Amino acid sequence: MVIIGGILMASYAPRKAPLGVAAALLVAGALLLLCAGVLLVSLKDFSRTTFLKVFKWAIFADLVTAAMIEFAFVRDHTNGASLFIVTCMLAVFTLSVPTTIAFTVARYAED
């Protein structure tokens, strides 16, 4: 969802993108991430130690990527509501990718 939203925002740059569509995609992405979080917390037979170990490393890498993308948008004078939506999209992206990676590893862990 946020990748589609990001493509939409980038395709309108340096003009102002239609924020309604981007905001709707952001909300949808955030809701899906929230569902994933709730489902993860409710899992019983699951290695949370391995999940957190992998999550830490993966989020570090994704934070660097997200910071780079944010920096590029700020450098291009994106501001106001557009910048807010881009930042929120990056936050959802930064949380969802490490969650996917960490879950894939942790579901097969033995501890």
Next chain:
Amino acid sequence: MTDTVKDVASLMSDGPPRERAKIQVVPLKGLPIAAAAVVFVTLAIAGNWQWALVFCHVAGGGLWTGIDLFVGLVLGPILGRLSIPARAEFSARFMPKMVIIMPTVVMMTLATGFQIARKMGNLYAHSPNHPWLIASFCVVGVMAVIALGILEPANIAVLFEMNKLVPNGELIGRLMKRFIYTAGITGLMQIATLIIMTRVATQ
């Protein structure tokens, strides 16, 4: 591939667990190189440094496309014909390096590419290259979903599994199948990128 999965499973469960060197999932020696690339790209964007932007975009993009196509079309079929122990030994050395290399070259390519497009006016609606750039955004979006959602989790999971005392060969085979199934799509996307970028550069 099903014979391979069976072979891996039997190889992995025969006899007592063997002592193997622990695989470093993230090769720490590669982190300074990745960090240097990040710093260089940041400086290039901050200073609007034309040469550095083009260098990072061309070098990063060339490496990204080259590695993807070479691994998918050349290494992949060769690996499929190797014995299981040879395949496991190659993967144990190769996959950790990909964990560092691929995100770095992708970051270099995309961050500087956007800046170059803005600088050259290709992002404006009236630019003849605008539709081509939108196409490249879509191509990159597809590759991002495949790489971040399917391949990278499988890559890390395989490395963790190989570090276990008795790795589950069937699981490793199942996870590695993702690379085979997505190789066609990513190969197509990379060829599309080559067509788009050469079109943009010559238009």
